[in-house]
Amino acid sequence: MSEYLVMPSRRRLPVVSFMRVLRFQHELLREYQFEQPAPGRLVASVVPLSPSYGPEQAADLERALRDFLGEPLEVEVRIVEKIPRGPSGKRPILKPLPDHFPRWGGGSVVRGSVVRPAGPCRRPRSYDAAPSVLVHPIVSRADGWGMCSRNRR
Numbered sequence: 001m002s003e004y005l006v007m008p009s010r011r012r013l014p015v016v017s018f019m020r021v022l023r024f025q026h027e028l029l030r031e032y033q034f035e036q037p038a039p040g041r042l043v044a045s046v047v048p049l050s051p052s053y054g055p056e057q058a059a060d061l062e063r064a065l066r067d068f069l070g071e072p073l074e075v076e077v078r079i080v081e082k083i084p085r086g087p088s089g090k091r092p093i094l095k096p097l098p099d100h101f102p103r104w105g106g107g108s109v110v111r112g113s114v115v116r117p118a119g120p121c122r123r124p125r126s127y128d129a130a131p132s133v134l135v136h137p138i139v140s141r142a143d144g145w146g147m148c149s150r151n152r153r
Contacts, residue, residue: 003094007071008040015094021068025061028053033083035095041074045083053079 004012015034022032031047044065046058058077065075085091 003092003096005034005036005042005094006039006096007069008073009071011071013069018065018068018093021061021064024064025057028057031083031091032093033091033095034093040072042069042076044075044077045080046077047080047083055079 003015005015006012018034022029028049029046030049033045035043035045037043042065044061046053046061048057058079062075062077065077066073069075083091
């Protein structure tokens with residue numbers, strides 16, 4: 001599932017689009033990770049390859065991120081020695097807060113997916129930021145039409 005940065009306008013920006021911004025510093029960085037601790041804030045943690053990477057390069061990256069995002073967003077670049085890995089051993093590119101995602105119809109949101117309570121199967125209505133996957137106790141397909149008895153033909 002894709003990782004999204006939620007902008008102040010509620011627009012979702014795929015984190016893979018950040019690669020365009022990082023390409024000019026890619027050879028200077030060993031690792032990087034973005035975090036969205038609040039709706040109007042983005043923190044980039046970077047592990048430099050060389051000790052010569054300092055506040056000047058970090059300020060350049062902050063400026064490039066602000067220009068790329070195009071919306072008023074507080075951007076901070078932190079130079080760190082190591083980025084911790086998650087329980088699976090992987091390091092996510094973006095660490096969003098779960099409550100950044102909007103909620104729909106009594107279900108709860110899990111990384112952009114709606115988990116609906118048990119009930120009748122239904123196709124989700126069109127929303128301005130529609131969920132990418134509908135998860136339902138009976139529905140298993142990503143398009144929202146699973147093997148519920150109402151949908152069998």
